[in-house]
Amino acid sequence: MREEIRKSEKLNIISDLAASIAHEVRNPLTVVRGFIQLAQSTMDEDNRRYMRTAISELDRAEFIISDYLNFAKPELEHLERVNIAVEVRNIVTFMTSYATMQAVELTLDVEDTLYVFVDKVKFKQVIINLVKNSVEAIRQGGRIEVRAHRNGDCVQVTVIDNGEGMTAEQVERLGKPFYSTKEKGTGLGLMVTFRIVEAMSGTLTFESEKGRGTQATITVPFATKKDNFKRRNHDAGDESSH
Numbered sequence: 001m002r003e004e005i006r007k008s009e010k011l012n013i014i015s016d017l018a019a020s021i022a023h024e025v026r027n028p029l030t031v032v033r034g035f036i037q038l039a040q041s042t043m044d045e046d047n048r049r050y051m052r053t054a055i056s057e058l059d060r061a062e063f064i065i066s067d068y069l070n071f072a073k074p075e076l077e078h079l080e081r082v083n084i085a086v087e088v089r090n091i092v093t094f095m096t097s098y099a100t101m102q103a104v105e106l107t108l109d110v111e112d113t114l115y116v117f118v119d120k121v122k123f124k125q126v127i128i129n130l131v132k133n134s135v136e137a138i139r140q141g142g143r144i145e146v147r148a149h150r151n152g153d154c155v156q157v158t159v160i161d162n163g164e165g166m167t168a169e170q171v172e173r174l175g176k177p178f179y180s181t182k183e184k185g186t187g188l189g190l191m192v193t194f195r196i197v198e199a200m201s202g203t204l205t206f207e208s209e210k211g212r213g214t215q216a217t218i219t220v221p222f223a224t225k226k227d228n229f230k231r232r233n234h235d236a237g238d239e240s241s242h
């Protein structure tokens, strides 16, 4: 237990540090990108090509920094009672062209009413992270199915892919900071994802088989109208209501 506390304190320090570094580094990157774009207009085609590469590498740096920033601030700030059926549908629609570009078929199986207490933006990030990992685990054409259903007092969202899968040892390492098997991976996506799901009072579990595919399951409590009422009164500091 003590060891765990120490670990989470350490993570908090890393989070704060990451947030300030990310913020400081982002500004000069934006300036450099701007000047490169300006300079491009005076260059011949060869040099322009070099500059395009430079810009795309700058964009990659920006992408890594975004992951850090999210890692730095994973706590939920705007919890509200949301029908995530609508959110899941929107996210999957929004990601379909990305999947299609990678020759991946993305399908959806969602119930109509799935109320949960979430921060919409963070929830969106969770689904994007999971679907993105699934797309990246599929090398040559494949399928991903996103399911969302009520299961008793809970709502379950499942992302299933027929990608490269993982060994039990790899599954064990998921969510550890900087664990990545990808050349351009940050190894922060799932760490952030686990922390967001935890803040939603939920769990995230993985089942996987090497060579066959992976199933990621988010389980979060269903939020009834009554829960919403209780929570609101609680937030307003009114302890007398039932």
Ligand code: ADP
Pocket (backbone or CB within 6 Å): 129, 133, 134, 137, 161, 163, 164, 165, 166, 174, 175, 179, 180, 181, 182, 184, 185, 186, 187, 188, 189, 190, 191, 213, 214
């Ligand atoms: P990143 O995507 O930057 O590598 P993540 O934290 O998102 O970092 O994922 C960590 C690692 O977990 C990945 O590099 C990959 O090895 C493994 N992984 C995650 N999701 C899947 C999946 N659906 N199928 C196979 N491997 C996965």
Ligand code: MG
Pocket (backbone or CB within 6 Å): 129, 132, 133, 189, 190
């Ligand atoms: Mg990832």
